[in-house]
Amino acid sequence: MDRSSAEKRVRELHDLLSQYNYEYHVLDKPSVPDVEYDQLLTELKELEEAFPDLQSPDSPTQRVGGAVLDQFKKVTHRSPMLSLGNAFNEADLRSFDRRIRESMGDHVSYICELKIDGLAISLRYEDGLFVQGATRGDGTIGEDITANLRTIRSIPLRLRQPFSIEVRGEAFMPMSSFLALNEEKEKNAEEPFANPRNAAAGSLRQLDPRIAASRNLDIFLYGIGDPGETGVESQSEGLNLLSELGLKTNNERRVCPTIDDVISYVQEWTERRAELSYDIDGIVIKVNSLAQQEELGFTAKSPRWAIAYKFPAEEVVTIIHDIELSI
Numbered sequence: 001m002d003r004s005s006a007e008k009r010v011r012e013l014h015d016l017l018s019q020y021n022y023e024y025h026v027l028d029k030p031s032v033p034d035v036e037y038d039q040l041l042t043e044l045k046e047l048e049e050a051f052p053d054l055q056s057p058d059s060p061t062q063r064v065g066g067a068v069l070d071q072f073k074k075v076t077h078r079s080p081m082l083s084l085g086n087a088f089n090e091a092d093l094r095s096f097d098r099r100i101r102e103s104m105g106d107h108v109s110y111i112c113e114l115k116i117d118g119l120a121i122s123l124r125y126e127d128g129l130f131v132q133g134a135t136r137g138d139g140t141i142g143e144d145i146t147a148n149l150r151t152i153r154s155i156p157l158r159l160r161q162p163f164s165i166e167v168r169g170e171a172f173m174p175m176s177s178f179l180a181l182n183e184e185k186e187k188n189a190e191e192p193f194a195n196p197r198n199a200a201a202g203s204l205r206q207l208d209p210r211i212a213a214s215r216n217l218d219i220f221l222y223g224i225g226d227p228g229e230t231g232v233e234s235q236s237e238g239l240n241l242l243s244e245l246g247l248k249t250n251n252e253r254r255v256c257p258t259i260d261d262v263i264s265y266v267q268e269w270t271e272r273r274a275e276l277s278y279d280i281d282g283i284v285i286k287v288n289s290l291a292q293q294e295e296l297g298f299t300a301k302s303p304r305w306a307i308a309y310k311f312p313a314e315e316v317v318t319i320i321h322d323i324e325l326s327i
């Protein structure tokens with residue numbers, strides 16, 4: 001095959017493989033069997049070996065980088081990653097609502113999102129290309145874990161439109177991967193992880209990207225670093241934009257015009273939580289309108305327009321294994 005037809009075929013394979021990857025990992029609706037994906041990936045690897053200059057950082061063959069880092073670089077977030085105030089019961093939610101209505105009047109609508117129990121991260125894209133990923137850290141300075149985030153298949157290496165944008169989300173380990181990983185650890189007499197959040201954080205803090213690649217991590221994006229630049233006017237529009245760009249967002253989100261709607265959403269997911277394939281530790285409630293968020297502003301460390309309802313801690317029933325009575 002000559003170079004120009006190789007170049008054409010490489011571009012075709014990029015488009016095919018990114019589309020199939022998007023359907024499988026973001027939409028959870030694959031349109032081709034895995035074996036077809038693997039054959040196309042092998043063809044692309046062979047073409048990149050035959051024509052090395054046709055390899056590019058957004059190639060699906062470049063998910064797992066080679067180098068083992070000796071440390072993570074520090075990254076200063078362009079806009080701080082804030083923390084969230086907490087609510088523990090219905091009364092807290094109603095006083096949150098009262099406080100908002102006192103300053104905003106009655107035309108306020110909320111959006112509710114499942115609070116994914118993982119590791120808060122930030123992804124930066126330049127002209128559609130994934131260029132850097134970092135942990136939240138202390139909210140201002142995080143660690144550059146780009147190489148590890150590139151191994152998460154639901155993170156696109158290139159957006160579906162050439163946006164320069166910084167997005168925030170929660171990286172997490174699905175329950176099935178967590179249980180399998182702990183089984184493996186116990187088999188090797190290694191200390192198991194206490195919960196999926198620790199397992200996700202521990203996996204993303206590995207200096208060798210091959211370890212992160214083996215942990216089946218996933219992600220849900222929930223925010224835009226500087227939403228004003230994108231022209232969206234509400235959190236729900238922002239989430240729809242993220243989804244259009246090919247980023248994974250959580251479909252259980254719901255616009256709740258009144259605090260009563262918020263409370264029924266909280267009740268619904270208190271009951272339905274067990275059916276999810278990942279851990280959540282509560283519900284995040286946000287004023288939906290960005291203009292109203294702007295008007296409400298922030299306290300020293302968290303927005304006045306959002307709150308995290310935390311589920312009551314599950315009473316941990318420790319089953320004391322029958323103690324062999326020495327007779």
Ligand SMILES: CC(C)(C)c1nc(N2CCN(c3ncccn3)CC2)c2cc(C(N)=O)c(N)nc2n1
Pocket residue numbers: 081082083084113114115116117118120136170222223284286303306
């Ligand atoms: C943009 C705001 C500040 C409103 C915001 N902040 C969040 N968090 C802040 C506190 N975070 C944090 N993390 C570690 C230490 C202290 N705070 C962890 C992320 C959100 C987390 C989730 C989620 N988990 O699913 C979500 N759907 N929306 C969020 N929205």
